[in-house]
Amino acid sequence: MINAKEFWKKRFSAHMKETNRYLKYIFNGHMAVAMFFFVSALAYFYQQWLQDIPEGFPTALIVGAAFGYMVSYSPVRTLLKEPDLVFLLPAEYHLGDYFRRCLYYSYVIQLYLIFLIGAALGPLYFATYPEFGTRHYLMMIGVALIIKVWNMLSNWWMLKERSPRIRVTDQLVKAVLNMVIFYFLAKGEWLFASIVTVLLVVVVLYSYNLSRKKAGLTWDLLVQKDQQRMRTFYRIANMFTDVPHLKNTVKKRHGLVRALIGGLTYRQDQAFAYLYRITFVRSSDYLGMYFRLIVIGGLAVWFVPNVWFKAAFALLFLYLTAFQMMSLWNHHRTIAWMDIYPLKKEWKTKALLSWMKQLMLFQTFLFGLLFLVQWNPVGLVIVWGGGAVFSYLFINSYVKQKLV
Structure with missing residues (x-):
């Protein structure tokens, strides 16, 4: 019987070694200096702009869209590879602990996006709604962390569904509901936000109920999704250094x-x-x-x-x-x-x-x-x-x- 915990440690260690290998080239001295200048200049002009923010600026819409998108974007990194389709398929029911660790890892590495958006939009929110204060904004971030869990679990359950149309529809519905929730929260309308949250819970439960009717994991889909995310990372890394195993695509144009x-x-x-x-x-x-x-x-x-x-x-x-x-x-x-x-x-x-x-x-x-x-x-x-x-x-x- 396969040891799911040990298997996770080996696969995670190999994954971190591979990503760190290219991250040191991405965040080299040239890029660090350029990004420092870029971010510093934007922060300065952002602060200047906030001192004279236009009346009626759609802050709630921007905050709702940004937070809603960040919690909706909840992919699950499984770290699976093509040979796993053959060698791990028979051991699927022994890998529960492995996939739980995949969910934990996916959730943790995506938290920085919420905190980054929260830090970037905080000054804009306080300038537009000074009456709500810091506590209200921190509560919004706390709600985002909770709803992020729901979205990630729902996305994991929907990976048992082979129909792309159903998966895309599910993602769109949840994204719209998430954005509406944070739009109402940004405006301080907790009652409407609670009503939409109930609708989101219904969609998440529907995803769970749909996954229970499926026989098992769609391993080919899990491998495909993970390979797509690694190809995206390799394309970014390839802009800074050579990535030998990156499969480049050619377009006629x-x-x-x-x-x-x-x-x-x-x-x-x-x-x-x-x-x-x-x-x-x-x-x-x-x-x-x-x-x-x-x-x-x-x-x-x-x-x-x-x-x-x-x-x-x-x-x-x-x-x-x-x-x-x-x-x-x-x-x-x-x-x-x-x-x-x-x-x-x-x-x-x-x-x-x-x-x-x-x-x-x-x-x-x-x-x-x-x-x-x-x-x-x-x-x-x-x-x-x-x-x-x-x-x-x-x-x-x-x-x-x-x-x-």
């Missing part, structure tokens, strides 16, 4: 490919320029990350009131973009054909440096357009001029030295 390679010729020294452009467009990592950084940086540039902080945010996100795009250099390192073809290494270096410079200049141009729309000529000159100089110096000094 014919229109973008034609637009980017249209000006290239079929000469040998253009081979890497062609390769890096289509890799950037068709890979599942680079294009999405590039546009996400543009959107987040653009929002910061748009909403931050001070022109110098606007320019600083623009340069910060230029730096983050260049830092992330450097991983293109090693993207094809395992392909033997790269060493067989008669292509010079300096062509490869030149192609990547040129492509990264174009990406940074295009991002600089877009950030400048935001200053133009807001009619801020000083900021426009600072960003376009400073962004161009920064792109040139960063590419030809730091990035060039790292391409080895």
Whole structure:
């Protein structure tokens, strides 16, 4: 008979070793400095904005949606692997203690999201509803911790259901009810919140009753869900370091490919320029990350009131973009054909440096357009001029030295 407790310890130890291996690269010095600056600046302007908060601002709606989403998002990490479908299936009824520990672990590692949201929205809530005070807000957080348990148990029970339509419907209904509960709590309407809470309990009990009718666990679904979450983690880690066992997906995107390679010729020294452009467009990592950084940086540039902080945010996100795009250099390192073809290494270096410079200049141009729309000529000159100089110096000094 399998020892569920010992099995959990081994599987948990291996999982922590694997995640810690990549977390040290994610939270490296570059990212720590950038995030410290980003969070500090946002906190400063957040505090300034709260001093003159608009009348009628929908604080209750924002707090209800944020808390409701956080308690609804309650996935269960089982740490299962594909071979478990064969070797552990016969021992399912001996693994009760293992899955209980999975629930405990999943609950604990997700608590930081509730506390993070609570800390972020606390000043906004106190500025809007000073009459409720700290005790009321702490009670809301306590209710969130309790409802989080209900949602996680309900999600675990629903994993016995094979129909995706039923699972999605269940998730949507609970998410809406959770948001409505915290909307009423934020407004101090405990009676309405209690009524909706009763409806949530009914949905949770329905999930439990549905799971009792199922014969056993859907092991393939449990493995699939856990693999999806690990792939998400690996994609994030792959932006900072190499993840050998990450299975990258490729998308065609014919229109973008034609637009980017249209000006290239079929000469040998253009081979890497062609390769890096289509890799950037068709890979599942680079294009999405590039546009996400543009959107987040653009929002910061748009909403931050001070022109110098606007320019600083623009340069910060230029730096983050260049830092992330450097991983293109090693993207094809395992392909033997790269060493067989008669292509010079300096062509490869030149192609990547040129492509990264174009990406940074295009991002600089877009950030400048935001200053133009807001009619801020000083900021426009600072960003376009400073962004161009920064792109040139960063590419030809730091990035060039790292391409080895």
